[in-house]
Amino acid sequence: MHDIDPGWAWSPVEESQQPWTRQLAAHLYRRAGFSATSETLDEAANKSAAEVVAELVDGRTESEEYLAQMKQLGRTVVATGNVENLPAWWMYRFLTTTDMLREKMTLFWHGHFATSGDKVTDPQLMVDQNELLRRNSLGNFGTLVAEISRNPAMLIYLDSVTNRKAHPNENFAREVMELFALGEGRYTEDDIRELSRCFTGWEIRNGRYRFNRYQHDSGRKSILGQEGPFDGDEGVAIVLDQPALPDFIIGKLYQFFIADEPAPPAELLAPLTIEFRENGLNIAPVLKRILSSQLFYSPHSVARKVRSPVEFSVGFLRALEGSTDQYALTSGLSELGQVPFFPPNVKGWDGGRTWINSSTLLARSNLIQSILKNKNTRFSNGTLSDLFDKHRLNSSQEIIDWLETMLLAVSLPETVRLQLQSKIDSGSGNREERLKEVVHLICGLPEYQLS
Amino acid sequence: MSLSRRRFLALSAPAMMAFGRSAPRLFAQAANQSSEKDSDNILVVVQMSGGNDGLNTVIPHSHDEYKKSRPTLAISKDDVFAIDDDFGLHPELNGFADLLEDGRLGIVQGVGYPNPNRSHFESMDIWHTCFRKNESRQDGWLGRAIDQVQQQSSLDIPALHLGHQKQPFALTSLVHRVPTVKSLDQFRLEPLSQMTVPELQQGVRLERSESANLLGFVQSSTENALDVAQRMLETTSGYQPSVTYPESPIANDLKTIAQLIDSEFATRIYYVEIDGFDTHSEQALAHASLLKHVSESVTAFLNDIQQHGHGDRVLVTCFSEFGRRVAENASKGTDHGTAAPMFLAGNAVQPGLIGEHPDLTNLEQGDLVFHTDFREVYAGILENWLNLESKRVLGGSFDPVAFLNSSVS
Structure with missing residues (x-):
């Protein structure tokens, strides 16, 4: 990791060094989205990497009808009054959106500004926050923080519904510094106490933000070396201006898009943190640079991440043109350790190796088994045989080759390939049963857990 | 019934002190071998x-x-x-x-x-x-x-x-x-057929070329999960809390x-x-x-x-x-x-x-x-x-x- 030249790492990937293939396009869609169909990979392979990345970052391809449908579905879910119904709604969007990167970034920010329906309980407030994150997901980080600071769901989650002058509650101020903007250790306990004074008078009444000037402490504060009678917005602005901020956010984006481990040295991140700072904390340009970089398409990145449960399940269905019982799919997710709208704590999901333990591994395999068994499951509106026929896959070898490209970031050991092929050719049960078993086995192997 | 580990250690404590730093490990091992499995704390x-x-x-x-x-x-x-x-x-x-x-x-x-x-x-x-x-x-x-x-x-x-x-x-x-x-209840692999578990175990156990990194971690974790799930099924039925x-x-x-x-x-x-x-x-x-x-x-x-x-x-x-x-x-x-x-x-x-x-x-x-x-x-x-x-x-x-x-x- 320390040997990587930062200049090389973030320069655009070159066709001469790294030929653009269906495999690399599949890598891009796994990371920047939730995997893609075979047709999408064919189309992508006929363009350049830069063109496909530009479409992902800049494209707004969701139709008016689709957006109206999502809104209507959202209203229906909110009308049930039960936050437990929200994950299925978002999973449906993960499965169907054509703006994959925006949805992926919405999930990223949901983990970053983690807020749980467990505590907030009002589905409307959770949906509102979700829209806030989506609207800003590829926009400006400063705007995002400013908006989230007054977001009712967030303030309820962090016990800041009331904040009185006399003994300010430190919870929100602490998380702004530790988890939202700077990272642990980039501030002092005094900074937290002083910032919490800025937020006094910020309240939530009837699901709305309100400023109560009688409870605001308008005295002078000293935050991160600056002094003045700061209010909440000014306090946030001081935090946003810290040199530690771009390091922290870029570090998280690196982990989300490039590799779980090892942690990158500061020199490697420097070109990106400089760019992020210089462009005024705009997110899209930095993402474009990451996703079209030499490093992103290199062995330092490919297969260097553990799939999150959402990537695991949605990616399976999207790659194989699948659809299934929405509620069964979503209820299985909690066993895997990630339910959208219900992060485990204010730090969100740690990801990486922490996705993996004996229970989650068994649950991963069992989720695929239950999808394959479910009578409502379709692959390209039919069976697995129909799907493979549609893609003109005749021999068992062609099927395994195709599944490798569609599902795996790293190829299977040769012995396993042969074992799976002979299972298709001469295993027990009818052909569809054998195909299902082969797909189930692939998804239980270590290779499929990686992205 | 053999000497319990704790009593063994208690009896041998003065001897350990005489041996200095390295002794306890030696004795702990001996105690371990001589005791029944269920005497360990x-x-x-x-x-x-x-x-x-x-x-x-x-x-x-x-x-x-x-x-x-x-x-x-x-x-x-x-x-x-x-x-x-x-x-x-x-x-x-x-x-x-x-x-x-x-x-x-x-x-x-x-x-x-x-x-x-x-x-x-x-x-x-x-x-x-x-x-x-x-x-x-x-x-x-x-x-x-x-x-x-x-x-x-x-x-x-x-x-x-x-x-x-x-x-x-x-x-x-x-x-x-x-x-x-x-x-x-949920700590088991749900198979599509009887072959699933042994075939998966076989596939997981195969040596990978890059076993030192993330893939190796997932591989050993999967192997462990399948083994432990099987052991649990074999040994945990029929308990009645008192x-x-x-x-x-x-x-x-x-x-x-x-x-x-x-x-x-x-x-x-x-x-x-x-x-x-x-x-x-x-x-x-x-x-x-x-x-x-x-x-x-x-x-x-x-x-x-x-x-x-x-x-x-x-x-x-x-x-x-x-x-x-x-x-x-x-x-x-x-x-x-x-x-x-x-x-x-x-x-x-x-x-x-x-x-x-x-x-x-x-x-x-x-x-x-x-x-x-x-x-x-x-x-x-x-x-x-x-x-x-x-x-x-x-x-x-x-x-x-x-x-x-x-x-x-």
């Missing part, structure tokens, strides 16, 4: 996540500073279970009060560490690894303990995490994989542990977690309910294993990543603080208060100054209970806190 860790308000757990009810700092949250002398004249247990800690009266509860006061960190995640990592952020920390204290256990006598499942949360860092070992079991457990996730986890201890599992370390102690606002009711869950569940568990004949070899310890600020905030809650009590429970424990309570009139930034370093408690658990060498685990020498009653140690 077991540790159950209960993690109370979020920062437990120690001052409203073990309560200095009559102290002026306490009453003054907690205008709405102070609990009065009349409501507590008395420990001595100065301290009492929270009114919902009936179970712990019974254990104390029964001589089975020790309370280490004011446990913390120098230069306290008030971030949940950083402080929890410090408790889990015994190291600070700027030091290299790739494994946890129990993970390193497991490495030693496995060197002494290789166990199928040296440690087990019960619960729906991600696995605690404390259990991370560089060499061994610790299983996480959410519930025994007490009624309360209805809560932590009670269910502890009931499962009782079941596993009573089966043939030679697991030495179990880990459970209860979250929600981060009481920044409207603390009183939430905190009371959490303490009730912990106390009732741990008490039911200890009574259950006692009646199944394993009481002498089980130690439960309860900890939190930090305590809370002495002064309450304006939301009828408390903010992140520092030192707090740790509980140790089991037949072998010396009952009552251990160490001194932090001085309420000598605060640092409004927080208590710790009295006992948590690594001293760990050292006591490692050296005197698990018979492991603590220095390697803790990354330094710490005086073991003496918490066992004299008839044991």
Whole structure:
């Protein structure tokens, strides 16, 4: 990791060094989205990497009808009054959106500004926050923080519904510094106490933000070396201006898009943190640079991440043109350790190796088994045989080759390939049963857990 | 019946002292071989996540500073279970009060560490690894303990995490994989056909070219999951608890542990977690309910294993990543603080208060100054209970806190 030249790492990937293939396009869609169909990979392979990345970052391809449908579905879910119904709604969007990167970034920010329906309980407030994150997901980080600071769901989650002058509650101020903007250790306990004074008078009444000037402490504060009678917005602005901020956010984006481990040295991140700072904390340009970089398409990145449960399940269905019982799919997710709208704590999901333990591994395999068994499951509106026929896959070898490209970031050991092929050719049960078993086995192997 | 391990160690203790540093390992190994599997001591860790308000757990009810700092949250002398004249247990800690009266509860006061960190995640990592952020920390204290256990006598499942949360860092070992079991019912692979499990096992076991990295980690974890799931199916049917457990996730986890201890599992370390102690606002009711869950569940568990004949070899310890600020905030809650009590429970424990309570009139930034370093408690658990060498685990020498009653140690 320390040997990587930062200049090389973030320069655009070159066709001469790294030929653009269906495999690399599949890598891009796994990371920047939730995997893609075979047709999408064919189309992508006929363009350049830069063109496909530009479409992902800049494209707004969701139709008016689709957006109206999502809104209507959202209203229906909110009308049930039960936050437990929200994950299925978002999973449906993960499965169907054509703006994959925006949805992926919405999930990223949901983990970053983690807020749980467990505590907030009002589905409307959770949906509102979700829209806030989506609207800003590829926009400006400063705007995002400013908006989230007054977001009712967030303030309820962090016990800041009331904040009185006399003994300010430190919870929100602490998380702004530790988890939202700077990272642990980039501030002092005094900074937290002083910032919490800025937020006094910020309240939530009837699901709305309100400023109560009688409870605001308008005295002078000293935050991160600056002094003045700061209010909440000014306090946030001081935090946003810290040199530690771009390091922290870029570090998280690196982990989300490039590799779980090892942690990158500061020199490697420097070109990106400089760019992020210089462009005024705009997110899209930095993402474009990451996703079209030499490093992103290199062995330092490919297969260097553990799939999150959402990537695991949605990616399976999207790659194989699948659809299934929405509620069964979503209820299985909690066993895997990630339910959208219900992060485990204010730090969100740690990801990486922490996705993996004996229970989650068994649950991963069992989720695929239950999808394959479910009578409502379709692959390209039919069976697995129909799907493979549609893609003109005749021999068992062609099927395994195709599944490798569609599902795996790293190829299977040769012995396993042969074992799976002979299972298709001469295993027990009818052909569809054998195909299902082969797909189930692939998804239980270590290779499929990686992205 | 062969000589139990503990008696063997007790008999040979003078000999060990004569041998100096290297002797205990030798004897521990000999003891291990000569004893039955079920004579090995077991540790159950209960993690109370979020920062437990120690001052409203073990309560200095009559102290002026306490009453003054907690205008709405102070609990009065009349409501507590008395420990001595100065301290009492929270009114919902009936179970712990019974254990104390029964001589089975020790309370280490004011446990913390120098230069306290008030971030949940950083402080929890410090408790889990015994190291600070700027030091290299790739494994946890129990993970390193497991490495030693496995060197002494290789166990199928040296440690087990019960619960729906991600696995605690404390259990991370560089060499061994610790299983996480959410519930025994779901801890199995659902096959599409009879062939699925053996074929998957075969496919997983094959050597990979890049086994040192992430793929290797997932591979060994999958292998472990499939093996452990099979072992669980074979050995855990037909357990009848001898007490009624309360209805809560932590009670269910502890009931499962009782079941596993009573089966043939030679697991030495179990880990459970209860979250929600981060009481920044409207603390009183939430905190009371959490303490009730912990106390009732741990008490039911200890009574259950006692009646199944394993009481002498089980130690439960309860900890939190930090305590809370002495002064309450304006939301009828408390903010992140520092030192707090740790509980140790089991037949072998010396009952009552251990160490001194932090001085309420000598605060640092409004927080208590710790009295006992948590690594001293760990050292006591490692050296005197698990018979492991603590220095390697803790990354330094710490005086073991003496918490066992004299008839044991």
